[in-house]
Amino acid sequence: MTGFSKGASLPSGVTVDVFAAAFEASPTPMVVTDPRRGDNPVVWANAAFLTLTGYDREELYGYNCRMLQGPHTDAGVLQTMRTALRAGRPFEGELLNYRKDGTPFWNGMTINPVRDEAGEVVYFFSAQADMTDKHGLELALRDANDALEREVGERTADLRSALEQKTALLHEVDHRVKNNLQVISSLMLLKARRTPEGETRDALQAMADRIGALSTAHRMLYSEGDVSRFDFKEFTNDLIADLAAGLDEDRTRIETEIEALALSAAMAAPLALLIHELATNALRHAFPQERQGRVFIEARRCEAGMRLVIQDDGIGMASAPSNAAGFGRTLVEMVVRQLRGTLDWSDAGPGTRIAITIPLTGADAP
Structure with missing residues (x-):
């Protein structure tokens, strides 16, 4: 050196x-x-x-x-x-x-x-x-990462496009189902008007109303941005607005207290049928002879899932006339079973109280 x-x-x-x-x-x-x-x-x-x-x-x-x-x-x-x-x-x-x-x-x-x-x-x-080999490895890793990001971006874009197509298809299905149900409801109402007064006419009118409730459910799903879920509070308020449209508010009214819940779209039709049936039944039978009263609908989260209560301050179950040909209670019990829920009918003193507990699983759970 x-x-x-x-x-x-x-x-x-x-x-x-x-x-x-x-x-x-x-x-x-x-x-x-x-x-x-x-x-x-x-x-x-x-x-x-x-x-x-x-x-x-x-x-x-x-x-x-x-x-x-x-x-x-x-x-x-x-x-x-x-x-x-x-x-x-x-x-x-x-x-x-x-x-x-x-x-x-x-x-x-x-x-x-x-x-x-x-x-x-x-x-x-x-x-x-x-350090050339190290830099070569870093460059290779960077290129591989860039390629992976590009692939992920392309796959994400493909999935987003597929989701948008699925969403558009489901919206179109809901729109067409709603239109078809409206047509069927209108035909049944037309037939009811041409049928003499009696059980047959009442049955046709009731079925037309139920189909109308299902049509409302699909109309609400069509308006939602997320086709997999719906806002239960907005959904119920819209459904009740249709029911209350023909009421004399000085005599009977419907009040609601609904908690905001995002529920699976699969629950929309059975819930619409359930709420419509119980609310309509109360309005028809709880306040005879121009009796004044109200129907109160409440829905909240509970430990088991969702608690739905429909209560009126009318004459009560014991005083209501029996209807051997009635289908409403049977329909309600069938829908509650479909939703895997439990149902409790009780005297509210005055009136009738129906309490329904519906389990919510997965993303619907509170």
């Missing part, structure tokens, strides 16, 4: 030549520069450094290491390195360097100042490593 100061103390029996031999044999590329000379030239390099760069010693000694720089060497990193060296501070970083034959490689380097006994920087010692 020609040119090194021998001022530093060494272990007994160890000479600078021993260190020089060790550094020369090291597989780590090493280079030493002398800042006391003009342009801080290379004064020593080991065999590993020669192998890394492709230069001979004669081509390196006396020249600055900038010969390894090229068109794509990062100017920002160079400036940081130069600032550190001018201040006599260590530097650690990676640079894109070029071998003698012009081949680029990523050079990972640590540069440390070597000081004499007076504290002056007499050399800079740098250990280096070829």
Whole structure:
């Protein structure tokens, strides 16, 4: 290692030549520069450094290491390195360097100042490593990640398009079902008007009303943005508005207290049929002979799912006339079973109270 100061103390029996031999044999590329000379030239390099760069010693000694720089060497990193060296501070970083034959490689380097006994920087010692494979791996990973992101983006776009098509299809189905149900309801009402008064006419009228309730359910689903769910509060209020449209509010009225619930679209039709049947039954039978009263509908979350209560302050079940041909109670019990719920009829004193508990599972659970 020609040119090194021998001022530093060494272990007994160890000479600078021993260190020089060790550094020369090291597989780590090493280079030493002398800042006391003009342009801080290379004064020593080991065999590993020669192998890394492709230069001979004669081509390196006396020249600055900038010969390894090229068109794509990062100017920002160079400036940081130069600032550190001018201040006599260590530097650690990676640079894109070029071998003698012009081949680029990523050079990972640590540069440390070597000081004499007076504290002056007499050399800079740098250990280096070829980081090209690491950068190649990082580039490959980045390309793979970019490709994966593109694929995910394309798949997401495909899924979004498929979902939009499904949503449009379901909306169209709800719209057509609603229209068909309205037609059927209208035909049944027309038939009822042409039928003499009696049980047959009443049955036709009741069935037309029930079909109308189902039509309202599909109309509400058609207006929802999410085809898989619906807002039960808005849904019920809209359904009750249809029922209350023909009422004399000075005599009978419907009041509601509905908690906002997002329910599965599959529950819309049975719930519409259930609420319509119970509310209509109360309005028809709880207030005979121009009796005044109200029907109260309440729906809230409960531990089991949803608690639906329909109560009137009318004459009560015991006083209501029996109807052997009536289908309403049977229909209500069938719908509650379909919803896997429980049903409780009781005397409200005055009036009748029907309490229904409906389990909610998965996304419908409170």
